[in-house]
Amino acid sequence: MELPFAESWKIKMVEPIRKSTREEREKWLAAAHNNVFMLKAEEVYIDLLTDSGTGAMSQGQWSAMMLGDESYAGATSFYKFESTVKKLFGMRYVIPTHQGRAAENVLFSYLVKPGMVVPGNAHFDTTKGHIEARGAKAIDVTCDEAKDTQLEVPFKGNVGLKKLEKVLKENKGNVPFMVLTITNNTVGGQPVSMKNIRETCELCHKYGVPVNMDSARFAENAYFIKTREKGYENKSIKEITKEMYSYVDSMTMSAKKDAIVNMGGFIATKKKDWYEGAKSFCIPYEGFITYGGLAGRDLEALAVGLDENTEFDMLQTRIHQVAYLAQKLDEYGIPYQRPAGGHAIFLDADRILPNIPKEEFPAQTMTCELYLEAGIRACEIGYLLADRDPVTHENRFGGLDFVRLCIPRRVYTDNHMDVIAAACKNLYDRRNEITRGVKITWEAKLMRHFTVQLERLGK
Ligand SMILES: *Cc1c(COP(=O)(O)O)cnc(C)c1O
Numbered sequence: 001m002e003l004p005f006a007e008s009w010k011i012k013m014v015e016p017i018r019k020s021t022r023e024e025r026e027k028w029l030a031a032a033h034n035n036v037f038m039l040k041a042e043e044v045y046i047d048l049l050t051d052s053g054t055g056a057m058s059q060g061q062w063s064a065m066m067l068g069d070e071s072y073a074g075a076t077s078f079y080k081f082e083s084t085v086k087k088l089f090g091m092r093y094v095i096p097t098h099q100g101r102a103a104e105n106v107l108f109s110y111l112v113k114p115g116m117v118v119p120g121n122a123h124f125d126t127t128k129g130h131i132e133a134r135g136a137k138a139i140d141v142t143c144d145e146a147k148d149t150q151l152e153v154p155f156k157g158n159v160g161l162k163k164l165e166k167v168l169k170e171n172k173g174n175v176p177f178m179v180l181t182i183t184n185n186t187v188g189g190q191p192v193s194m195k196n197i198r199e200t201c202e203l204c205h206k207y208g209v210p211v212n213m214d215s216a217r218f219a220e221n222a223y224f225i226k227t228r229e230k231g232y233e234n235k236s237i238k239e240i241t242k243e244m245y246s247y248v249d250s251m252t253m254s255a256k257k258d259a260i261v262n263m264g265g266f267i268a269t270k271k272k273d274w275y276e277g278a279k280s281f282c283i284p285y286e287g288f289i290t291y292g293g294l295a296g297r298d299l300e301a302l303a304v305g306l307d308e309n310t311e312f313d314m315l316q317t318r319i320h321q322v323a324y325l326a327q328k329l330d331e332y333g334i335p336y337q338r339p340a341g342g343h344a345i346f347l348d349a350d351r352i353l354p355n356i357p358k359e360e361f362p363a364q365t366m367t368c369e370l371y372l373e374a375g376i377r378a379c380e381i382g383y384l385l386a387d388r389d390p391v392t393h394e395n396r397f398g399g400l401d402f403v404r405l406c407i408p409r410r411v412y413t414d415n416h417m418d419v420i421a422a423a424c425k426n427l428y429d430r431r432n433e434i435t436r437g438v439k440i441t442w443e444a445k446l447m448r449h450f451t452v453q454l455e456r457l458g459k
Pocket of ligand 1: 052099100101102124126127181185214215216217253254255256257264265
């Protein structure tokens, strides 16, 4: 008999989690204004809010933390971190920051000015926030295939090259850089092919526009290139990573994702002028350029995490678990963005709750229902997250409305995946009874989904 697939690690330390009753959850969700970001973690049974900073570090990372050099300037830990980044990505200049959005803040403070245009394959919310807050415009140039959730194509995160060229042509001299996000988080953790990375960069460079890789899940992207793109089957994840970054000019990284640390990020670039420019924003916002808001021990763990998570077995274990959950959902006929992405399943709320109009936020409604059903905390990646148009102040209903089931790295077992799938099935079975959604009672101007307050209609 062929041996089944199993994890490439074993468990050394456990953290108890606690179930609750539906009655308790009703009370807690109301107190949280029907926004799961406002729940206390202890009110959650299985936490799928995000895979950001929620992974389980390895024994290699924990032991590296003991070597942290906490010198204010020139710490040994910084040089270890810097050399790992240089080696993996081939970037000359490296600035640590406390997380991904801090890297955006520092770099964009130097590069983005009012009236500018920044194209990208579905900018992540903080990325878009940092562009729009500076009076610039973020234009989505993701390929059209990404919009059809039931279409099975291997690289649904790709850039639509025609769309990109149109933006570059119409905004000559006004595009500071293009953001290439791998994997493409917003459309479902969908990968970008090496071919598309190369062609996107060629096109941008033809117009004199540099490319910044938004790199949170670069290793998962490399895994998909290895397993789906012809010609890369026999290349290592590290070799693929090196090639992906050979085409771009810089990167901003949320190390809380593919470096499997609880906090951390960085900027790396080949451009000396960008480094010099960004440096002067790092000091007031993040701290001196050899620590950037991080402790020496954090830099140690980050360096080890980057190195370990660019090995095939680690990525295979992770992506296998996401695919396992997807296969269960397939058995139950529950629609999600196909094929399953790297870090999460994105449930297609519009299809699951057809009775809820857009104006009543189907994905947010479903997020509340899933929590009430089983204490599972998912995250709305849809019309709430899309914020209002900065000019017209209308809700943006043009995109997709997803409930993201985001899987932390090395944290839950496949038994937990079974519970999640069963909860989704129960909800799906009573989908026709769910006829009213939610209404906003309070919202922030920017990145409202974190703090929005909602009312459940018909309750
Ligand atoms: C998480 C993420 C960010 C922001 O990083 P933080 O560490 O959360 O600040 C930026 N871009 C992408 C694609 C992300 O997934």
